[in-house]
Amino acid sequence: MTAVPMPRPGGFQRLRRLRFLPPLAVVLVLWTVAALLLAPIRVVPTPWAVATAWIGDLSIWPVNILATLRNAAIGYVAGNALAIVLAVVFVRVEWAERVLMRVAVVTFCVPLVAITPILTVLFPDDVPKQILAAISVFFTTLVACVLGLRSVSSTMIDLVRSMGGTEGEILRRTRVKAMLPSLFAGLQIAAPAAVLGTILGEYLGANEGLGVLLVQAQSAFQIPRAWGVAFTMAALAGVVYWGTGRVGALLTPWVGKEVSTAVGQDIQAEAGLATARNAGSAVLGLLGSIAVVVAVWWGVIAAFGLSPYFAKTPVDVLGYLLSDSEAAANRSVILDGLLITLRDAGLGYVVGTVLASGIAVLIVSSAGAERFVMPIAIVMRSIPIVAMTPLLALVFGRGLGGVTVIVTLVTFFPTLVTVATALRSTPALACDVVLSMGGSTAQVMTRVRLLYAIPALFAAARVAVPGAVAGATLAEWLATGEGLGSMLVQDYAASRFDALWSESVVIVGVSVLLYGGIGLVERAVTKRFEMRGR
16 A cells, blocks of 8 residues: 655644734735825834834844843732732632722722822832832732632532532632633733833833833834834733743643533622622721721831822822812812713723624634734733824824723723633533534534633723723823823822822722722622522
């Protein structure tokens, strides 16, 4: 018999590595077309112009890339490590979550324009940038870890307990394994966020780093150079994103392959912020959270001896909003700005969530779609909004349309990664049951995968909703001149620090309330599915 020649593995692997070329070609073509169409306004350079500028700056890339990468890496490791430790504490100690999760939300929602001057005064050299990077990654990873730790079925926990297992053994043998897929999804989301946080710190003041190069390029209106810096930022974030995904795939080979006995079993009443068993404990948790925030706020001012000129205490804020002679007028002005900010944030969140969820379904259904979409998503998430706003404002305007696009960009990426990971984690047996009964792949998606993704959708909302508020304030600062975002910057420039701190407190307070509202909706949905399961 004549042996049939088999293709060499090396050639096959080379073909697999070249799969990125068609999506890259499409992106380059679209980019070139956009550059030609927008040539009169000179905000979109051609790919070859960007490549030429990047090569021309070849000598300055190493020192600036290393500066940004070093600070981003320190913040990335520190923020994620703290998030993992706290997630374990929250699962083991119920009251700790009720009190401290709101504090975590506060760290995620505090406007950077309010805390950056304080960080600069308190810490030397690059420490403020590292703190901003850590803050940028902490909350998203914390939410992802809590979701994963709580995704263990009660049946599995009862089994370990029936065999004499302690809570520590339950954590090691079941919860940690269940946490890993969500953890790596959180770490992937955190990769661009760490780079972005560092860049923002450099953007507001530094001697070296990609943020400094970006400021210099924008100030000199060197558009191709600015785009080269932006794509370099995205490349750094993309490498970390890809590397984290590869490590996650190697450490979680069981994802989507394990047997499940109940569709939707991960939807449990304990998931979310408020796991309180009654209204009294919920109120105590809220009061405890407020006490912790106020104590830390006052403690930092006292411990470091910060000047009362710019560091305002809770008493100062309460006076500005409640007891001063102009308190009523102050509240009216802030309320008007808040309504505009909530409108901007709400519309952007809805658009970003719907778009991200739809694309998550698409990329789970098609590997080709993922190879095309994810690089673009990483690039868009990694480029600071301050760099993209001039282009976005020119294309979409400085009104509601432009703000909606900016907020959509902020909320899109974490929702996309979280929901896509959850859709992939659906047990294969549950999908096979629908297929064996004559169901189509579309029915598998709608009746099984999306059901399993509901907890992840709420987890994404916990990150995206406060992020939408922060994105709206940033867009208002950079584009519209309306809302609390614009008021923050105007008050900072005019040294009206009472107004600045009061507006910041209102932003944080509203974000925490919205976060708690997500928990209420989640519990209502959870109970509905529990009733169906009985």
